[in-house]
Amino acid sequence: MPARMEKRKPQAQQQRQQKQKQEAKSLKRKREQVSLDQLQDAVDQFDPKSADTTKFSNLPLSSPTASGIEASHFQAPTDIQARAIPAALKGQDILGAAKTGSGKTLAFLVPVLEKLYRARWTEYDGLGALIISPTRELAVQTFQVLTKVGRFHSFSAGLVIGGKNLKEEAERLGRMSILVCTPGRMLQHLDSTSGLQVDNLQILVLDEADRIMDMGFKSAVDALVEHLPKERQTLLFSATQSRKVSDLSRLSLKEPEYIAVHENAAASTPESLQQHYLVTPLASKLNTLYGFIKSNLKSKILVFFSSGKQVRFAFETMRHLRPGLPLYHLLGPQKQAQRLQITASYSASKCACLFATDVVARGVDFPSVDWVVQVDAPEDVDTYIHRVGRTARFNKDGKAVLLLDPSEEEGMLKRLELKKIPIRRVNVRENKKQSIDESIQNMVFKDPSLKYLASKSFISYVRSIHLQRDKEIFNLKKLDLEAYAASLGLPGAPIISFAKGEDVKKLKNMSRAALSDSDSEFDAEKKKRKARTKVDKMFERTNQDVLTDHYTKLLGDATDKAAEDSDDDFLAVKRVIEGDDLDVAVDDRVTLPSGTKIISGLGGEEPFIVDSKRREKMLKSKKQMLKFKGRGDHIVFDDEGTAHHPYRIQGEDDFKRDGSAEAQRRKFVEDEAVKVREADIGDKALVKEKRREKKEKRKAREALENGLASAAAMPSLGAPEDGEDPLAFLASLPVAGGTHSDTEEEEHEGRPRKKAKKWFEDDSADEKKTKGKKGKGKIIEITDEPDTLEDYETLAAGLLDD
């Protein structure tokens, strides 16, 4: 009985404890609900017009968000934050526009955190918030700010930007409440990741919305939005916001509030930004850039070009010139880790220069950039605003300079004026002008890979100008392309023919950023989906160095080229590469079966198919490539110096006068045969003469050899009449037991040469050859093989003594 009592006691105790726990839990839940209700009330009652928004603590925010903001040292909200956060907290759709560097990131991250917090979102509820960025760099940066500000929340957040294993990524996505992504990769997951639940999505954010909504991302974004529920909140932010009704309906925005903090401002660029432009011919732009860098060695400079090829060429050449500050370059095709590392290194630098495409034009927050230099004019004013916005961020000072070709000046200034951009003309000081033309020419002349890069850079630039929509600014005809090619160290402008047809039209409608390798995250994803063979992969190993890349680009697989370089999708470029005497004509339009690479047109003979590593190596050998060069052609030049085949330059009557074509051919062959026979007689006489001379020499050597015993005979060895090296002469002394001609014959027939006996060995040496051992009889001890005159003298003396 007492034992039973004892058992019952703890059971009752346990039950009591459990009940207490449950009560505490429900009390906590109730308290949380009360505080959430209070928070919701505060949000509902918050009137931004009358409320004091000069401090974050005055905004109706949850304590984890407030603590996160405080811990990140943000105290006062910026204008866009003060206006957008309260409206977004109330659940409104927002179109936010504010100058670059004005803090838009926080303006959408705070509402995201608050929305999920108030909905008591857990990992079992699926994806709650999706933030889309146009570039990987920007997505990474946004994710970093999210983890900083949201550190006191317990949400799971992920970054989906590609560059990682899709499967691994997919496994984790199912548990995420917030995702920061680029459109292409996200679409890939939405299409293929079964565990990803988006039906419950509460809030969608498009950072740099105008960019995400434009042609480059159109199909990806439309497909992506298809997957999302219509009932959700949507926030769009950008420094250059469009209010196109079509865009808003594409995203199913409901009565969005347009919050533009710079609508009445004098300019759409920050006031602390000094903006200049320089008129410099296209061909002098690299000189001007070099002079600029040399004069600003204590600055942090960001230089924009319109294509990755130009970035690479400028980086490679400037690097060799060592201007005196660290140089970096950032391109779309670089590996993700490399891009992040470069971004981090440049961010951490005080004085450095980064060459980049528009991949970093938008949103990227490099700290304390002093100068933004635009070597190539931006495609439009919006791009200009975003590029210069990388400096003078958050009330800091900054300077920007735009290099304009004289043909671009008028049109560009007109466009900038329309957007009230205060820019003034400056000139380069005479004493600061520098010319690197000669250095570039030398570099390019010596290095075929650099020459290749120069021509690619030229082609990319011309292509970008050709595709520009604003022909008032960008006019190919007004540019001095020959001079530009020369400034890149090229002997002449590469010939470019523009393909016609549908594709070009389509591409022209795309923004340049979408075409350049800069923002091509989506395209890259699409390309990755294409099945690749082992050979494809081999040829894709392009990140090692310029030279590898160079050879890869010699390959004419149009499909691979598209993946690596969008240059050639719509342009047909015939280029001639003159490296090591080998002229390689490559037609980029050739479409070949996957895995086969053909370099065509080598001397008009058979095509050279690069289908193995060995064949790839052959490209580097001048000798090996000779057989692909062809046998040469008989050509004659007319008065203008134009080359023709002889039958083309000759009139038909003249041609017929010499007989029929067949008869002429036969006569030509006979004549040539006579010439060959005559030449043969001469050649034979020459060979005979040479043999005779050789024989005489040999006889002389034998005579000398016989006279070796006599010291008096030696001096003549020291100074042979024919001026030959005495040691060389000694080394070719005749061997005992065989004549010189015998050995010569053996060699000639390719048979292995029998190891000749040394002249100081007798026949018995065959059995007793004991190098280094003291022998009997006539065997002389040889500790070292004789190879100098003295050695032979000593040996000869030894023989005589014996």
Ligand SMILES: Nc1ncnc2c1ncn2[C@@H]1O[C@H](COP(=O)(O)OP(=O)(O)OP(=O)(O)O)[C@@H](O)[C@H]1O
């Ligand atoms: N309230 C704030 N107080 C202090 N600094 C802030 C505040 N909000 C943002 N910042 C800082 O201002 C800088 C610019 O912010 P952010 O990158 O969000 O600008 P942005 O408007 O998105 O620029 P862009 O248009 O170029 O994308 C960042 O370094 C950020 O840390």
